[in-house]
Amino acid sequence: MQAGPNPQHLLTTLLGEYLDSADADLPSAAVVAMLGEFGISESSARAALSRLTKRGLIAVRGAGRPPVYHLTAQAIARHRSRMDQFLSFGARPPRWTGDWVAVCFSLPQSGQAPRHAVRKALGSLGFARLYDSVWIRPGTDAGPVSRELRDILDGVEGGRWSVMHTRFAEEAGPRGPAAAYDLAGLAAAYEEFIARYSGLRVAVRNGEIDATRALVARTSVMDSWRKFPDVDPDLPEHLLPARWPRQAARDLMLEIHSALGALAEARLIEVAAPYWPDAARWITHFRASEDSVSVPADRDR
Template identity: 40%
Template structure:
């Protein structure tokens, strides 16, 4: 099912020094490479032989040429760092990439786990940018979408949650003098056809995304729990379930349950994601270790599959580099 938002808005390129690959419809070789390295090397930033990365990507359907091109481009973008292991080349996540990915993983899990009480107020971000500043407008829209906002009207975006000081400062940097932020309750109107703030989100579309996720992954649970998914299949499934689930915090940014239909499937989707992602961690890690061992000179420490609990606890990240 296609996303109701453009990929540029979900994964914005906001001009920061590190540019992680954008998510695309289907499998992006760079995106799959980053997901694989994040899922199994993030905690220790272990370096993997380039041939092992190519072999793992081949199991995900990426050609040898496509895999080598993806690795080269990620290195040029500062996402990967290259080194030599004897006569072999090896790559690992850069410190900045590891820190960003760890923070992103924590955000994905935390934003769908914690129930946030709602005080009935809305945060409104209003902005006005002339037509010739279209790139700046796209960057602002992308950041607002990433922060969980949605457009109620053109140039007026809303969220049920308060804007953090850090996010407020970043938006001010993007559009100095062009943004106004305020927070308040909706005033009841007698006029027919007024638009409720929650209508900024297409609730029916979000629900269909949840239902598609539940239909796709629920039948797999018995095989996950019985250990019947192993090897490359475990790695592929774990990568796919993460790449699919990571969109939900943007699609449904902890919208208050009192504004949503009864039986909202957020919790069921979260529990299903954790069951698949965590349940496949051990067999997927074994397979990654086995593939790397074919191309390495001896043991490869630092390969470890993290769980949703690790992500939530913030135990997977490298510290960001010193300024």
């Protein structure tokens, strides 16, 4: 069995971080070599390529053998959006209006399959369970959840559901919305991130990281950080516990990510070039700009 990082997630991170053009021809052997830097076997690398092709993130160009891949235009747009999300997350407090979207639903006891489908859909849309069948998320946009519930439940006999805009009378109290979230678990995840990469930051500051280590280290940091924008509800400060560790984790991530960008890019080119002569033309890296939006490093195409 493949040990270590998930090959598909890792390849998605690599492509999102270091490629920014649908015109680049990406040989499969180069992908195998890139993932080999992380201890991913050839069979697992090729399986990851196959899965990303099925998901439409990459496509095969032509009918040659061995196959040559390229990022799709949709993947480029998605990668740019996600990099913006990853690198800007936590940069500034959310604009808070006190508004929440609440979902209530009631299903017959026989409705286990639709119940599971509803809970999965709500979780994917950023909702958290406040009570058994009451789910909430910050904000005012109720359109996506209304459409999901309509698709899942409109044909379920005895099923009822409502989507509401609401405010809490005691927003910061023990019966307020923060009770829906495992903030202690989230804080522990941030603290674990800090503990895991603090030594790396010291090594970066001391100039001890060469290009070989930079690629693995920088990609690992981003692969670890990228989960937080999806699981952190980005609640306003008055709903968070004291000494919330997100800012410390973000500062650590950005320092490592910025410092190792050029080294990691150089190593990825070195690894890919024997199988991909044009690697230096296409491989780049994203960085956080002053306004917290990610941009590719300047390169001549």
